[in-house]
Amino acid sequence: MIHFLSGAEWWYGVPVTNIVEGSFIRLAPYIRAGRAVFLIVLKGFAGREPVGAYAMIEPGSAAHRELMVNWAVDMQRGLDYLETRSDVDARKIAFWNDSTWDYGVMFAAIDPRYASVILIGAGLFRFVMALILW
Numbered sequence: 001m002i003h004f005l006s007g008a009e010w011w012y013g014v015p016v017t018n019i020v021e022g023s024f025i026r027l028a029p030y031i032r033a034g035r036a037v038f039l040i041v042l043k044g045f046a047g048r049e050p051v052g053a054y055a056m057i058e059p060g061s062a063a064h065r066e067l068m069v070n071w072a073v074d075m076q077r078g079l080d081y082l083e084t085r086s087d088v089d090a091r092k093i094a095f096w097n098d099s100t101w102d103y104g105v106m107f108a109a110i111d112p113r114y115a116s117v118i119l120i121g122a123g124l125f126r127f128v129m130a131l132i133l134w
Contacts, residue, residue, distance in 0.1 A: 001088050002030060002037045003078065003114070005107065007099035007121070010045035011055040036088070040078045042071045068106065075107045083113075091115060 004027065010016065020027050020037060027037055041047045044054040044067075057064050083090045095114040097104025099121035108117045 001082065001093045002027070002035055003075075003082070003093055003095050004037050004039045005042075005075070005095070005097045005104050006039070006045075007097075008055065010041070011052055013046045013051045015046050016041060038078065038082060040074050042074055043067075068103070071103070072107060072110060076111055079111060079113050094118060096120070 004020070006016070006020075009018075016039065020039070031037060044050060044052065054067055057067060079090075079093065082088050082093060090113065092115050093113065094116045095104075095108045096118040097108070097120070104119060108114055108119070
């Protein structure tokens with residue numbers, strides 16, 4: 001099972017199906033090989049209003065913190081749901097994140113239920129990188 005979180009494309013209104021089926025991410029081979037792909041459409045992503053409203057939210061603000069908590073709860077509820085399904089081995093769930101700055105890293109770090117984590121192009125804001133390198 002792949003728990004997939006797309007990148008910033010969703011924040012700007014690109015439909016979920018375009019990312020999963022028609023982009024460079026190439027999830028189709030995994031699906032054809034028998035893997036299931038599970039995704040959570042977070043508030044503000046394409047398909048869940050208000051689309052694009054959080055794309056440029058100020059990191060560190062109260063609104064940003066509240067949004068991160070809400071998104072983390074949604075991601076954890078997704079895992080809770082997967083654990084209830086008899087056709088899913090909850091010990092073998094991979095988290096796949098395609099570049100959502102540092103958000104995907106955070107989701108993977110706060111939930112120990114992932115068997116593996118795939119981060120593609122996941123980065124940090126420039127000022128965070130400057131602090132790390134300093």
